Amino acid sequence: MAAREAKMAAGGTTGEFHAAASSGMAGWTRLQIMVVALCTLINMLDGMDVLIISYVAPAMAKDWGVSFEMLGVVFSAGLVGMMLGSIVLAPLADGTGRRPVVLGALVVITIGAFGTGLVRELPALVVFRLLTGLGIGTLLASVAALASEYAPPGKRSIAIGWFQAGYPIGAVLTGFASIWAIPQFGWQSTLLGTAVVSAAVLPFAFFLLPESQDFLQNRQPAGALAKINALRVQLNMPQLDSLPPPRSRGALPKLGHLFSGGLWKSTLTLWLSIFLGYLVLYFVTSWIPRLATEAGLSAANSLWAGSVFNLGGIVGTTSIGWLATRRDIGWLIRCYMLVGAVLLVVFSQSMPLALVLAVAVGMGLAVQGGFSGFYSLAAQIYLTEVRSSGIGWAIGIGRGGSVIGPLLGGFLLGQQLPLWIVFLCFAIPLALSGTLAALIRGRSDLA
Template sequence: MDVEPMPDDMEADLPRIDIEHLIDAGRWSGYQKRVLALCTAAILLDGLDNQILGFAMPALMKAWHLPRESFVPVVVAGLLIMSIGSGLGGWLGDRAGRRPTLVSAVGLFGLATAASAFADSLPMLATCRFISTLALGAALPNATALVSEFSPAHRRSLSVSISMLAVVLGGLVGGALSAWLLPVYGWRALFLTAGGLTIAVTCALLALLPESPRFLMHRPRRRAELGRVLRASGFDVPARFAPETSAASEPAIGIKALFRPPLLGDTLALSAAFLFGLLGNYLVFNWGPSMLAALGYDLAVASLGAGAFNLGGIVGALVGSRMMDRFGPRMPMVVMAILGTACTFAIGPMLSGGLHAASLVVLGFAAAGVFMSGLQIMLFSLAVNAFPAPIRAQGVGITLSLGRIGAVAGSGMGAVIVAAGIVPFFAVLGLSCLAIGIAVLAVRPRKSA
């Protein structure tokens, strides 16, 4: 990683401030919460734009007289391109900065989503979607890094979990917009509205979002900007100072460090955890309603089951993140993984053997969401604590990129798993929870930074 050299001769007589300790031990100020709100808005639009093709697909099939199978290559290719975007976005974020990378990514997928409204064929739509999914992947690691690096240690896991819950909320917003716009205004209005909202959020990010202080502290020429950000965050720092951080010995760390000891084990373990988390979640997202419909439940119950899974994830992530802030990131996740394994293995047999009351179906999917979806959200909090600040965005981006293989697998194997029945369906979720727990145990404990 290219970092400007520290001008020791110019800063030797300046007061030295431990930036990391200052933020970690400080209060959670309104300015820091504003950064959380801005990044959460960006992630919400990320979730909306990511799922918008699924909402528009029935209308597109009717308008263009295409079967559902015609869209499968677009969906699968989009997931693969998004994984490339995650790695590329993390690399750019650690070099050019979290702020410009995030703003550019959100603006790009907003423009590409809006442009999708003018597509007249599947290849034209696919081109717009490939651009948007590349940018969607790039946004997430930088938003996560910004949130974590502005948050005090005792609120870091909660902050990251709140921001990542916006992915789920983005899907809920997308569902509401689709129900309102599609019947009256059509699929073009849906893409235009989502793109317009995203561009509006891009303008807000451009005007209000600051750069991460943990990124700025390694850029001596941006020392004045670092001071402004710290003072706006509520810290009393002098007009001129020199940072003294625990990461000062790591200024030249780069992406190769992720694949060498001591970080190699963490990179592989987190990649595996993301893989199984995304496998289980995408299995439910893409095939949960189809599973219930295949069992004979009506569309209302199928939709309620999918919604309950998402709402369960919100509850699980919020409770789990509070435990992570109190007891550290690893053990609460391992406990949730064990409980999730037991719970999901019990749900399958409970819902087998014919139709059951809708309330029981909804409860089963909600319980699975508490653990499966909750663990996936909590993984981001673990990831930001696992990697040092100079390569935090790259670490999150690379592990998420490798983990997206699970999203492709969950989407691709879904039809086979659905055909096998509801017991194997939930058994896959249980095994995914177990695999996440094992992978989390392999991540080294590390002091927050």
């Protein structure tokens, strides 16, 4: 894996970065640690945003009289926004820079989160959920690309694993906070708390998040040389006297670039695999508190099921990043997803509380761990100048599955089907998602 990543990085600033790192940069610099940590913090907002709605859903449904089907609409509204942000806005980062896109998206997230907590009618809540999702979908591809690009040689998968761990960490903290806050302050005040958290992240990103060194060299905006050399000082790299001719200066990547050079098979397979993975992941994350209730848990214990599911996700996302330095990431995704498919069916059975929580931990480890591998897989496939576009389109297309998953779950649950049949309907696409991921080959395989 390390050899593959070194080969992929050849050329441009990334090639220099990895070559210099191999000779004089053992381990991590402070800048690299700070960038990956900040990207992880930003990704925690995704976990917080998705899970807060599922945690407040039982109280909201009781307060406003919301049906299963309408809860599915509420869950999916934010996911529609994420899909649109990933496809329409995230590719702007390859033409205008990662940093401005991330900062703008954080502002949108904060506005949407405050609106969600202040409204008093369901249609307005759906609109602000859509706006919040738009911001999250826009920034995730850029922060994933930054975490990947600032990683030391051979550590890209680990960096992406840490970045992806931000999602379940945010979800777990949100779950624990919700267990305490909803009874104390109400579900809408709890939503306002997430808006305060989003607003607090913004100044950290403004003052600490650097621009991508790869972007600065490939696009060469005004002052690019000085900015690159300032970053190279912090990365313990020699200064540059001049920059090479820019590549495609000012031109935005086109969708066709993701299909050229023999990439079309990998791109289409990646899209389908992520689509199916999102379908299952967001069905589980959106519905797990209510599903735990349907499986026989009390309302209070069902919130714990959601929290421990994401505790397992932390282990899963970090472990797959570590394992990916030793094994093929596609093979690992398949193993994780197949285990997750089995545990989905097991979770539908009536069990004691301790066993339900143990299975929930295993599901989180397998499903979220396997899914987090898609970011590393996508980063391997695409060159630097189209990486945000490649990841953005893959995640954007995939988020179509995240929209369908909660809606389909609401429909199936509304039909009063046996719970094991509902879970089987999602275990099958999860197994297929992992199988397809194992067929995808990175750029080094296509050369």
